[in-house]
Structure formats: C-alpha cells, structure tokens
Amino acid sequence: MMKYWLMKSEPDAFSIDHLKAMPRKTDHWDGIRNYQARNFMRDQMAKGDLAFFYHSNCETPGIVGIMEIVSKSAYPDHTAFDAKEKYFDPKSTPENPRWIMVDVKFKKKLKKTVTLQEIKAQKKLADMRLVQRGNRLSILPVSSSEWNFILKMAGEL
DNA sequence: GCCAACGTTGGC
C-alpha cells in the first residue's frame, strides 16, 4: 500500500529546483538527525511512496512539489561519518550507523505552491501534523485524504 | 534576528 509523506528542506540549502537539476532528477535525502524522522524512514517508508517537497524556513513556507521514494530501503547516511560535513555525528560509524537516508526522485512541481498559510486556513487540514503546535519534524506522514485535498488546492486534481 | 517549542545531553 503506497503511503504519502511530507519532507522539509530549506530552499537556500536544497530546493526543489536543486533536486530537479540533479542527474536523473534523483538525490539522497541526507542530514536527518532526528530519531522520529529517522524511524519513519527506517520502518514505514517504502519504494514507490510519494512525498510532498516542503520549503521551510524561508519567505513563503509551503508545499512546492512532489517526489517519489526510489531507494529500495533506507541506508546509512554517509554524511554523518565525515567530520567536514555540517551534520557530522561522531557517534555514528560505518560499523554502527545511527543515521540513514533514502533516495528521492523529482516528479513534478505543483502548478501552484500550497503555502503554509493556506494550509492553516483550511479546517479540513486542521489535523495535519504539519500545522500542529510545535511540530518540528522534518519528515511527516500525510494521509491520503490530506494528500488529495492539497492536490486540489494546487489545481492538480 | 527573535523566540517558542521542542529534542538532546550529561551531571547527579
């Protein structure tokens, strides 16, 4: 059963246009250093799942596009092993990796960005984890009804 | 840049 996700990235660091410009429009989603987000990737994410690409910490936060999980499973995040990397974690080693990542492929940009402001204004989306108090998780599950509702808001359905 | 709301760390 295909599942839906929302994955946050700061567009200054890595935007949907960066993903689109990658070879085969595919990249690994590295840098996740939160256990809950990691566990979603490890335990629930599967090849073929779809995810919203969310731009966070920017002028207009919101959902800008769709990508697909294309790695068979999550696998060790090598950026945690490298002391020169921003998200280096000495407690994660190749022998015993603490952090993992998946590969994602660009599918499309939404016809219209669905902004956080618009999402917050929708009563039907009040239960989304994205808009709940203090939620800072960078990977979140999205229900199929929420997914379809947002696609409609984007003029995609 | 501010700061609320987290999550993590580490002393005890």
Next chain:
DNA sequence: GCCAACGTTGGC
C-alpha cells in the same frame, strides 16, 4: 531516572 542547560527548528 530526573531535570537544568543547551542546541535546533522554523514561523514570523
């Protein structure tokens, strides 16, 4: 195992 101090996220 508690909890204060600290670090981070991310909207504004």
